[in-house]
Amino acid sequence: MPDAGPPGRSRENRRRPAGARSSRPRLFNTALGAVALGAALTAWHVLTAADVRFWMRFDRFPGPAEVAREFGRQLQSAQFYGDMAQSLVRILSGFALAAVLGVALGIAVARSRWTAGLLQPLFEVVRPIPAIALVPVAILLFPANEQGIVFITFAAAFFPILVSTRHAVRALPTAWEEGVRTLGGGRPRVLLGVVLPGVLPGVFGGLSVGMGVAWICVISAEMISGDYGVGYRTWAAYTIVDYPAVLVGMVTIGLLGRLTAGAVELAGRRLTRWLPREAP
Secondary structure: OOOOOOOOOOOOHOOOOHHHHHHHHHHHHHHHHHHHHHHHHHHHHHHOOOOOOEEEOOOOOOOHHHHHHHHHHHHHHHHHHHHHHHHHHHHHHHHHHHHHHHHHHHHHHHHHHHHHHHHHHHHHOOOOOHHHHHHHHHHHHHHOOOHHHHHHHHHHHHHHHHHHHHHHHHOOHHHHHHHHHOOOHHHHHHHHHHHHHHHHHHHHHHHHHHHHHHHHHHHHHHHOOOOOOOOHHHHHHHHHOHHHHHHHHHHHHHHHHHHHHHHHHHHHHHHHHOOOOOOO
């Protein structure tokens, strides 16, 4: 007698490949996102075309067609790509430093009582200070604006990564470490075989948050003290009342932020493949 399969599961579902089942939610989410984006663009066009002035003033706000034309013009300019490259170099430099030091110090603070006693009070005093408030300090400490902006980016990303790593280490089940030690593993084995793999989900959560905060602060720093970059160019457009160029800068910042955040999320998924996941 053939196997009837699990209760409540039809013959059609049993024959359908897993890839076909998992592709439907992705297609639905993509279509839903496209509908939401189209609705937002339509509302933007209608409000600006009708010069609506009710609570908010759309009579001087550029419409999507104006912004699209300006975007097309800037895509033909070498300056646009130079600004993007400058901002990316700044964000990646500061973020890489923050990732290395944040993970290392987060593990050290969580596993060493001496390190926690020495560094924890300092971190807790400095952590509430917004990174953008460190711009005057960066101007005084560093001889070049470039170094100061990288420092601001580092400071913005460092604390979310540090805190997430510290909590991830402290949340690890003690049975894992005890099991390795029972089998004769020392501290290096525990660190490489238990701590580092175990904290990866928490670490990548902190990296994702840190990337978003770093973009906010690097753009703000470029507006205040930069000579190049997307943030500087967006502020320069505002000073000459070029509102379509301002919105092009905002859209560019959003796209670059999504690109870098997506890269972090992709790396996190690749490095945590061993984790059990629920089927979509």
